[in-house]
Amino acid sequence: MSDLGDFSEYDTGENVPGDAGENVTADTGEASTDEAKIDFDRVTVSETGRDRGIGSLAVTEGLRIAQDRQEIALRAYVTADNRSSIRLGTYLLVPYPGEETLFCRIEGLEYAQEFESDDATEIHARRAMRSSGIDERDYKFLADLDPVAILSPEDGELRRRMPDRVPKPETVVRHADDREKIKTGLNIPEDGVFLGHLAVGGERVTTRADPPTIDYRLDDGSEGVDPLVFRHVLVAGGTGSGKTHTAKNVLRQYLHEDRRYELEAGGGRAPRTAVVQFDPQDEYAQMHDDNPEATTDDERSWEAQGLSYGGHDDTVAFVPQVGSATYAASHHRAEQQAFTIPFSMVRGNPWLVAGSQLNDHQYTGLQHLLDRFFDSHGSDGTYEEFTAFLDDPALREELDESGRVHEATYDAVKRRVHGIPQGVFDQDARPITDMVEAFVRPGRLSVVPTYHVTSSRAAEMVVLAVASLLVDQKLSNDPRYDRIKETPLIVGMDEAHNFLAGADTVQARQVLGKFTEAAKQGRKERLGLFLVTQDPQDIADAVFKQVNTRIVLNLGDEDAIASVNLPRELEEKVPYMERGQMAVYSPDNSEPVEVIGLPTCLTRHGRR
Numbered sequence: 001m002s003d004l005g006d007f008s009e010y011d012t013g014e015n016v017p018g019d020a021g022e023n024v025t026a027d028t029g030e031a032s033t034d035e036a037k038i039d040f041d042r043v044t045v046s047e048t049g050r051d052r053g054i055g056s057l058a059v060t061e062g063l064r065i066a067q068d069r070q071e072i073a074l075r076a077y078v079t080a081d082n083r084s085s086i087r088l089g090t091y092l093l094v095p096y097p098g099e100e101t102l103f104c105r106i107e108g109l110e111y112a113q114e115f116e117s118d119d120a121t122e123i124h125a126r127r128a129m130r131s132s133g134i135d136e137r138d139y140k141f142l143a144d145l146d147p148v149a150i151l152s153p154e155d156g157e158l159r160r161r162m163p164d165r166v167p168k169p170e171t172v173v174r175h176a177d178d179r180e181k182i183k184t185g186l187n188i189p190e191d192g193v194f195l196g197h198l199a200v201g202g203e204r205v206t207t208r209a210d211p212p213t214i215d216y217r218l219d220d221g222s223e224g225v226d227p228l229v230f231r232h233v234l235v236a237g238g239t240g241s242g243k244t245h246t247a248k249n250v251l252r253q254y255l256h257e258d259r260r261y262e263l264e265a266g267g268g269r270a271p272r273t274a275v276v277q278f279d280p281q282d283e284y285a286q287m288h289d290d291n292p293e294a295t296t297d298d299e300r301s302w303e304a305q306g307l308s309y310g311g312h313d314d315t316v317a318f319v320p321q322v323g324s325a326t327y328a329a330s331h332h333r334a335e336q337q338a339f340t341i342p343f344s345m346v347r348g349n350p351w352l353v354a355g356s357q358l359n360d361h362q363y364t365g366l367q368h369l370l371d372r373f374f375d376s377h378g379s380d381g382t383y384e385e386f387t388a389f390l391d392d393p394a395l396r397e398e399l400d401e402s403g404r405v406h407e408a409t410y411d412a413v414k415r416r417v418h419g420i421p422q423g424v425f426d427q428d429a430r431p432i433t434d435m436v437e438a439f440v441r442p443g444r445l446s447v448v449p450t451y452h453v454t455s456s457r458a459a460e461m462v463v464l465a466v467a468s469l470l471v472d473q474k475l476s477n478d479p480r481y482d483r484i485k486e487t488p489l490i491v492g493m494d495e496a497h498n499f500l501a502g503a504d505t506v507q508a509r510q511v512l513g514k515f516t517e518a519a520k521q522g523r524k525e526r527l528g529l530f531l532v533t534q535d536p537q538d539i540a541d542a543v544f545k546q547v548n549t550r551i552v553l554n555l556g557d558e559d560a561i562a563s564v565n566l567p568r569e570l571e572e573k574v575p576y577m578e579r580g581q582m583a584v585y586s587p588d589n590s591e592p593v594e595v596i597g598l599p600t601c602l603t604r605h606g607r608r
Contacts, residue, residue, distance in 0.1 A: 053174030103185030108144030237553030323423025
């Protein structure tokens, strides 16, 4: 081996080589202006023809359709010019030989190396830091596809079925931009109650049609299918997410003068629905008024989509009279009618005066005392008379000696009855039971505001008393009020978690049992629950499980998000949703989708 000597004192001159294409001065590290810059240009190639689609199916990791979703292998190579338009959730079409098409959704995106190299080096990093951009052609961009359905023409209509055949390698993949194929692929009804426009990643999906957006609607009884509202709807969203705005827009559609529902299949009677909305924030009576912020362009767009908009004239605020509380309504022009809860309603709903927790023995004792009171005082007996009735020591002694109600049980019941909020029953207004014909009227929106009621317990008693009246009459085989029984009815409940929360007390089980049965019988009885909440995790499971349609806006609480049981691809988007952006999970209506609601409310909204 030859001795090359010591090169430590070797004179390299003024310059040392730097990155390709420039000379760098040894002392300063800056490019020399005295040396010609070396530049390597790519060869310009003139392409012929025109690209179709965004790329093609790749078989580098296999091409597989399987019943087990974990075994599906379906990937598309996306060409460089198309990569900026690709998002998770983007809808794509993959044609088969013949007339069938595979409708897909992107569920994963990945950059991969085009050539075997190590780009985690100082040279690559410094070159990237100094360059003005990245050449996409140096990398592969792959999209993982989720096969949703196969679309095929049949008798002049487009049909869908589950994916059961694998497409060919190198098949050209393109954006889904055909309205009929997108709606069929996602199984979205053509007609129904409008919720908003189909979206991906917060942007509306557009097509070649006019208008370019795709409307998302809830089936309202087409082709013999039961209207989804009678299988119940949940609107969940945090403060500022737009849930009340959304709820108003949806309810406005159910009040359309042409929207009618048969009470019995083939019965011939199809009245309009009545909507009763319990309103703790006093916002829904505004639906009586036009939205002053709506523009002519807004109205023209709504008309083109066949939407009901503007104030609903037949809106009445039924205001509960509770103690000395007064109701101020300068923010809407709806008619107001005061009412009170008659104590007679307690006979069928003893839990209304249970106050706090009662065990089974105490609840049975309360029922016995109420029966005895109404037997002696008649249906006109009042709360004040009942408390006086309980103050009779002779009655206490008699019931204890007879073994009907133990003295300790009697005392517990008496404390609970005296402990309920004052001013709920028998106030200076018409009893709600005398106002049923006005309260439940086809085509009417009846709003029950409770914002003016200072006691949350009193407000809860009012809501549950009135709601129980509606539910009991709907479920009864021998109703006292035929108007309720014979009118399709939507019961809306804002802040539903305050009224339908799970609990272990006897009275809570009574309430939840009633509403659970109502939810189960809703389709048959034409009774729909329309629940609005920011805490869906607090709604009792027995009721929640009956809700078929879940509209979820922005929620920041992990427990709340988990409770609505959205598919994973939608659940992960919920914390990042902007105002009016929503995930819709309605298995009997469509595939799970993202939707953007109308930016302007169809009726008046807000107190500006």
